[in-house]
Amino acid sequence: MVLDPIPERLARAKSSDGGYGSVPGAPPEPEPTAMAALALGDPDAVAWLVSNQAVDGSFGMTAGSVVSDHTAVVSLSLPAGASRERALDHVESVTGTNSAAGPQEPPYGWPWTDGAYGWTEPTAWGVLALRINRSGSPRIADGLDVLRSRECPGGGWNYGTPVSFGVDQPPFAQTTAVALFATNGLDPALTKRGQAMPAAAWRAEAGGLLTLATATAAFRALGDPLLTQAAALLERDVQADRSADTVALAWSALALGRGLDEAVAS
Amino acid sequence: MTTDPHVSRRTFLRGAATAGAFVAAAAVGLEIRRQRVPHPWDAGAFPPPSEARVAVLRADSYDVDLVGIVLDGMRSIGADVSGARVVLKPNMVEYDRSSVINTDPRVVAATAEALRRLGAASVAVAEGPGHRRDTGYVVEASGLGEALRDVGTRFVDLNVAAAAAVPLHSRYTDLGSLWLPKAITDADVVISMPKMKTHHWAAVTLSLKNCFGCLPGRVYGWPKNALHWAGIDASILDIAGAVRPSFAIVDAIVGMEGNGPIDGTAKPVGALIVGDDPVAVDATSAHIMGIDPTKIGYLAEAGRFLGVADLERIRVAGDDPDRFVTPFLPAPGFTQGGAPATGGQ
Numbered sequence: 001m002v003l004d005p006i007p008e009r010l011a012r013a014k015s016s017d018g019g020y021g022s023v024p025g026a027p028p029e030p031e032p033t034a035m036a037a038l039a040l041g042d043p044d045a046v047a048w049l050v051s052n053q054a055v056d057g058s059f060g061m062t063a064g065s066v067v068s069d070h071t072a073v074v075s076l077s078l079p080a081g082a083s084r085e086r087a088l089d090h091v092e093s094v095t096g097t098n099s100a101a102g103p104q105e106p107p108y109g110w111p112w113t114d115g116a117y118g119w120t121e122p123t124a125w126g127v128l129a130l131r132i133n134r135s136g137s138p139r140i141a142d143g144l145d146v147l148r149s150r151e152c153p154g155g156g157w158n159y160g161t162p163v164s165f166g167v168d169q170p171p172f173a174q175t176t177a178v179a180l181f182a183t184n185g186l187d188p189a190l191t192k193r194g195q196a197m198p199a200a201a202w203r204a205e206a207g208g209l210l211t212l213a214t215a216t217a218a219f220r221a222l223g224d225p226l227l228t229q230a231a232a233l234l235e236r237d238v239q240a241d242r243s244a245d246t247v248a249l250a251w252s253a254l255a256l257g258r259g260l261d262e263a264v265a266s
Numbered sequence: 267m268t269t270d271p272h273v274s275r276r277t278f279l280r281g282a283a284t285a286g287a288f289v290a291a292a293a294v295g296l297e298i299r300r301q302r303v304p305h306p307w308d309a310g311a312f313p314p315p316s317e318a319r320v321a322v323l324r325a326d327s328y329d330v331d332l333v334g335i336v337l338d339g340m341r342s343i344g345a346d347v348s349g350a351r352v353v354l355k356p357n358m359v360e361y362d363r364s365s366v367i368n369t370d371p372r373v374v375a376a377t378a379e380a381l382r383r384l385g386a387a388s389v390a391v392a393e394g395p396g397h398r399r400d401t402g403y404v405v406e407a408s409g410l411g412e413a414l415r416d417v418g419t420r421f422v423d424l425n426v427a428a429a430a431a432v433p434l435h436s437r438y439t440d441l442g443s444l445w446l447p448k449a450i451t452d453a454d455v456v457i458s459m460p461k462m463k464t465h466h467w468a469a470v471t472l473s474l475k476n477c478f479g480c481l482p483g484r485v486y487g488w489p490k491n492a493l494h495w496a497g498i499d500a501s502i503l504d505i506a507g508a509v510r511p512s513f514a515i516v517d518a519i520v521g522m523e524g525n526g527p528i529d530g531t532a533k534p535v536g537a538l539i540v541g542d543d544p545v546a547v548d549a550t551s552a553h554i555m556g557i558d559p560t561k562i563g564y565l566a567e568a569g570r571f572l573g574v575a576d577l578e579r580i581r582v583a584g585d586d587p588d589r590f591v592t593p594f595l596p597a598p599g600f601t602q603g604g605a606p607a608t609g610g611q
Binding site for chain 1: 362397398399400401402403404405406407411423426427428429431434440441442443444445466484485486487488489491492493495496525528529597598599
């Protein structure tokens with residue numbers, strides 16, 4: 001059951017046209033609208049997304065030559081139909097760029113912005129979007145290969161750089177939690193190593209609501225016994241954090257409610 | 267600053283002068299760009315740099331009277347922030363309890379308090395960490411959250427704050443425009459507050475590079491890879507030219523040398539560097555780090571349009587910078603104008 005305050009607080013970021021901004025007062029954007037749609041099942045949010053889909057099927061934000069790409073997460077919030085299929089076509093077509101000027105070789109994964117490198121979180125969303133709604137896509141294996149190659153020493157993920165200039169980089173609970181939604185059921189060993197990371201670090205990183213919410217959501221999806229403790233802390237912190245943004249609140253609603261797996265399957 | 271600099275900053279950021287289309291090969295170094303366009307900026311938006319004032323102030327530790335030192339620094343450069351809405355932008359790109367990645371929260375909190383005493387109408391602290399999506403984690407784990415609560419100062423997460431596309435007035439990259447948070451564009455005064463660090467792609471990360479953290483991760487990602495791939499030096503110039511900090515305060519009480527900006531080692535310098543020209547502050551800071559500022563590509567270029575990089579033209583107040591010169595080990599793998607896969611502030 002979703003806590004009452006979360007929908008009310010999410011509603012403060014909802015604009016009159018049905019979309020959600022990143023925070024109250026901000027104009028609507030694809031990612032927070034998709035996350036609110038997943039958390040609340042809000043048909044207005046879905047309608048906003050459908051009406052704001054680009055010709056190429058994508059969802060993003062443009063400033064000059066940079067175009068962000070949130071199509072994968074948005075596709076998970078769309079009902080079956082032409083809009084979702086166009087979004088998935090786009091997801092399948094987008095690849096990360098291995099280097100700014102070198103030859104391009106797989107695995108590619110998915111970038112945050114068109115033409116950039118593939119990173120952990122967008123790659124996780126790409127894999128998840130395809131495994132849920134286009135399970136035969138060869139890009140699923142590509143994305144998994146990227147996640148395997150970016151696994152931090154000992155398991156888990158940070159933004160996508162496990163070693164930098166010879167120095168091992170630590171995993172983050174938040175990115176690891178998102179990546180686990182992609183790997184769960186596809187690579188048990190990778191998932192098990194990854195699951196151990198937020199299990200060990202979630203308390204230490206719980207100072208951020210987004211981390212706590214995504215870790216709790218992952219615990220729910222994985223049947224981790226830590227769910228009870230994490231959910232209790234999340235219930236407390238989501239009340240205390242009055243400045244939480246739309247994505248963090250939506251993750252909180254999912255973690256304390258029906259869970260991301262059920263939301264994307266409905 | 268003399269008359270009302272705050273209004274002019276807002277006017278600049280909201281100005282209608284749109285950066286014209288610039289056709290060139292993608293992601294090239296500064297030299298190639300300069301060969302093609304000798305002056306890749308709108309002259310009207312960047313009047314020739316005039317006098318720059320920088321104060322180097324001794325601060326042996328984070329436990330001294332930092333409020334007093336910042337007050338001394340701001341007064342000695344003639345800073346006028348009375349009635350201004352001020353945003354402080356520290357470097358909180360990442361957090362590691364065993365390292366000195368961040369601008370120390372005590373310096374940030376002390377600056378907030380000092381600015382209030384100088385008559386600022388409001389002071390907020392804002393940052394958009396480049397590696398961690400969860401800004402709340404970085405703020406709380408680093409101690410910044412507690413430090414700001416102690417001085418009653420609001421924090422703004424620039425990764426999620428309301429933002430809008432702003433046309434660029436310089437064209438070192440092909441970015442054309444940038445998403446900038448309203449917290450930045452609406453501020454009368456932005457103060458860039460970096461940690462003094464070496465950087466494996468930019469040589470040093472100081473007040474200009476620190477401006478990367480003003481751009482929202484929800485558009486540019488974690489890390490803000492698209493900006494690095496647009497050319498690290500070129501991006502620094504365009505972003506700093508868009509953010510246009512009014513002042514810079516460098517935390518050099520303890521800096522970071524070697525494998526910066528994340529994995530370097532602590533380097534005590536014992537100073538705060540305060541100035542009304544971020545380019546001049548960075549040039550002075552590089553000098554203190556034992557690095558010739560004229561050898562830092564983006565900094566030398568910034569001296570052509572954004573501020574004063576020539577040490578001979580910087581009016582220095584406070585202590586003699588030469589007394590603080592502490593050669594920093596360079597970052598391994600530093601390649602001027604490289605094409606990194608990632609990067610932090």
